[in-house]
Amino acid sequence: MPDFRSDTVTQPTSAMREAMFQAPLGDDVLADDPSVNALQEHAAELLGFEAALFAPSGTQTNLIALWGHCQRGDEAIVGQSWHSYRWEAGGMAVLGSIQPQPVETQPDGTLRLADIAAAIKPDDPHFARTRLVVLENTTGGQVLPPQYLAEVARLAREHALALHLDGARVFNAATVQAARSGSDVYAEARSLCREFDSVSLCLSKGLGAPVGSLLLGRRDFIRQARRTRQILGGGMRQAGMLAAAGHYALRHHVRRLSEDHANLDQLARGLAEAGRSHPVLQGRIHVQPWQTNILFTDLQADVAPAFSAWLERNGVRVTGSLYGGQTRLRWVTHLDVGPADVAAALDCVARFALPG
Structure with missing residues (x-):
């Protein structure tokens, strides 16, 4: 039965199941699960960040990131069709007290730079404080060009805004870029993440792990993210079996x-x-x-x-x-x-x- 509903429906391969079965375990809430720690360290090094955090879902890693960049009453600029805005049950507002400022998504998946700039609020007590710009790559299967990412990053820096990437399928984007340039997919993924203060990466979509996402960023950002994950009920104990699946996926399912x-x-x-x-x-x-x-x-x-x-x-x-x-x-x-x-x-x- 061909199932084209989503890349979230995949089943673990036999080799992935074996990696899960053999995973050494600890207590990740106490930060001593060796399999979780190995996954986090590998992912951070792979994509050029200081640290990473394993969490149950991409919805949670996006919310943790938004919460890390914004305080109550702050604003995040998001795409009208972004997962973080449309498909996450309003979590940024309901749980984070963060105001989303949606911007129309263009047919090629981008947000117009002029629209982003127009959405940035002046420093005035009447307005929510704009603190963050969120991008998504891929978005609806479309790849955001590296030059566009650099332009958005430049605009964000000019206004002292943080930049978060919902990179649930960033390795799909990297696969396209690698084919175009004849480069390595891992190098392209690292390059696509370079401009961002934080990145959310899903392990259970195209990479084929059964559960889990990663949040990547600076060490102090991830330290706070661990606290936020606990507040949200995302702390897991012997999570190494799940982390081992994600670790296997990063090593063996990217090039495919x-x-x-x-x-x-x-x-x-x-x-x-x-x-x-x-x-x-x-x-x-x-x-x-x-x-x-x-x-x-x-x-x-x-x-x-x-x-x-x-x-x-x-x-x-x-x-x-x-x-x-x-x-x-x-x-x-x-x-x-x-x-x-x-x-x-x-x-x-x-x-x-x-x-x-």
């Missing part, structure tokens, strides 16, 4: 992300061909531009319900939502989707016909 990108490219090209020549879908399905492992396709209203039901009946699992009067389907390739799954999905699409 290019396979996910290749599989998505094959899927996207097949769906685009259906939009050109399929007897029913011709002119009714539009494939959005793609770069990494996430693809969006828009279906016209007259065919969307029947097509979505057809996919479901045939075991092709995707997520869908209404978007601009059409149905937008989201396809994500990952560790547990191979070329045979892509071929099966495209065969299912080819056999689609309107009922009656």
Whole structure:
């Protein structure tokens, strides 16, 4: 059953399970779990930070970071479609008393520099104090260019603002950059993180670990982050079994992300061909531009319900939502989707016909 719903649905590989089974354990709340410590030290060195903190989820590492950069009543500039703004249940406001200032996300995934600058509040007691700019890379599967990151960083520094990256899929972005420049994916990931004061990295998306995210930053920032994690109930005891999975993923699952990108490219090209020549879908399905492992396709209203039901009946699992009067389907390739799954999905699409 091809499952394209998300790269969070992956199962640990047998080698990862063995690493989890063999992991030496301690008590991470007491900071003496050797497997957690090894993961944190490895990740910090890998991405060029002084320290790292392992936490249960990316939602939590983002909130911990926001809480570390902002005080009650401060403001964070975020993208209108960012995970930290739209998909984290308003945590920054509910728990952190931080005001989000959303900025419209452009079609290429960026926030316009002029829009960021316009959102920065003057030093006036009537306004929340702007303290932080948040970016997301990748965002909707799109890669933010390194030059753009440098420009946002320059703007943030000019206004004495901190800069946080929701880098849940930053290694997907690094994979694209490495392919373009012929460089090493780990070096590219380190470069993409260079401008940021803090970075959140998810281990349970494309990297295939079952649970966990990392927050990276300066040593004193991470020291405070550990306290915040405890406040939020994120302290775990013998967490080394989970950390070992993430450590294995960082060492063994980064370079294989290019396979996910290749599989998505094959899927996207097949769906685009259906939009050109399929007897029913011709002119009714539009494939959005793609770069990494996430693809969006828009279906016209007259065919969307029947097509979505057809996919479901045939075991092709995707997520869908209404978007601009059409149905937008989201396809994500990952560790547990191979070329045979892509071929099966495209065969299912080819056999689609309107009922009656």
